[in-house]
Amino acid sequence: MSLILTFIIFQTTLSAQNIYNYSQFSSESREFIKIPNSWNSNDFTILGLMGAAAYGLTYLDSDVRDIIKENQNFPVVLMEAGKYYGEPLTSLVLGTAMMGMGSKNTELKKTGFEILQSFVYTGTVTLLVKVIAGRSRPYLSDGPNDFGLLGFTDDRMSFFSGHSSLAFSLSTILAGNSSSPELKVLFFAPAIITAISRIYHDKHWLSDVVIGSAVGILTATWVLKKHEQNQKTENLTQFPVIIMKISL
Numbered sequence: 434m435s436l437i438l439t440f441i442i443f444q445t446t447l448s449a450q451n452i453y454n455y456s457q458f459s460s461e462s463r464e465f466i467k468i469p470n471s472w473n474s475n476d477f478t479i480l481g482l483m484g485a486a487a488y489g490l491t492y493l494d495s496d497v498r499d500i501i502k503e504n505q506n507f508p509v510v511l512m513e514a515g516k517y518y519g520e521p522l523t524s525l526v527l528g529t530a531m532m533g534m535g536s537k538n539t540e541l542k543k544t545g546f547e548i549l550q551s552f553v554y555t556g557t558v559t560l561l562v563k564v565i566a567g568r569s570r571p572y573l574s575d576g577p578n579d580f581g582l583l584g585f586t587d588d589r590m591s592f593f594s595g596h597s598s599l600a601f602s603l604s605t606i607l608a609g610n611s612s613s614p615e616l617k618v619l620f621f622a623p624a625i626i627t628a629i630s631r632i633y634h635d636k637h638w639l640s641d642v643v644i645g646s647a648v649g650i651l652t653a654t655w656v657l658k659k660h661e662q663n664q665k666t667e668n669l670t671q672f673p674v675i676i677m678k679i680s681l
Contacts, residue, residue: 446457451533451663453546461659465554465608468655483647487592490640494577497639500634518623519596524603544610547660548603551653555602558648564650568592572635594637594645600627601649604610624649 441633451457472480491620501507517523531545567584569575570590584590604624608617637645 450666451660452545453542455603458550461550461656464659465655472514483644486647487644489592489642490643491577491638493610494571494640495639497632498635502635505633505634507629510669511594511626512633515623515626516596516598516629516634518603519594519600519627519631521552521556521595521599524548524599527603530550540610541583543596544606545659547610547647547653547656551602551606551649551656552599554656555649556595558652559593559598559645562593563590563595566592568638568641570636571638577638591637592641592644593648594628594631594641596631597624597628597637597642597645598652600624601646602653604647605650605653606657609653624650 528545528548531541531548533545535542535545564583564585567581567589569581569584569589570587570591571577573579573588581589581590601621601624604620608620611620612615620632624646628642631642632639
C-alpha cells in the first residue's frame, strides 16, 4: 500500500504580457489616460519645471527667430528632410511596415508597435494642447506671447510643435530598441534637425520645439518602460510541482 503526497511549492500566473496587438494597445491606452491620477510629487515637479521652461523660453523666442531669419544659410535639403521626419505619415508608415515584417521577428514587431503606440499618444496630447493654448504662429508677427483659448485654425496652433514631438517620439523608440550606444545617439540626429527646421520655416518658436521635444521623449519613454515591466512579469519563475510516494 502506498500514499502519494503532492506538494505545489509555488506557481505563478502571468498578469501582463507583451503580445503587441490591439488588445494590449487598448489596455495600455486606458492606463495612459489615467496617468495623472497616479502622479506623485516628482511628477508634478517635472510638469512645473516644463511650464517654467516654456515661460522662460518665451523671452528668447523673438531673438532666436530673428537670428535664424538673418542667417538663412542652413542646408535646404536638411531642413526639408527634418520637416518630413516629423510628419505623422513617417511614423505611421515606418511603424506599420515594421509590424508587417515582424510576423517572424519579435524585436521588429515590438519596435513597430511602440512607434505606432507612441505616435498615437504623443499626437493626441499635442493636438489637445495646441487647441487649448491657441498660440499664434511666428509668421503672423503677433509676437511670442499671443495666446488665445481654443485655437481651431492652423495659424493658432503653434504651441507646442507637433513635428518636434513626433520626431523625438520616433527617435526615442528607435534608440530604446537599439543596443548600440552609437546608434542610440545617431537616432536623435534627425529629430534635432526637425526641431531646427520648424524655427527655420517660421512655423514655431523656440519654446514650441523645446517643449514639444520633451513631450515626445517623455511619452515614448513611458511606452518603453511599460513594455519592459511587462517583460519582467513574463519572466517570473514557475516553481515545480513535487510529488512524493510513501510506501506503507
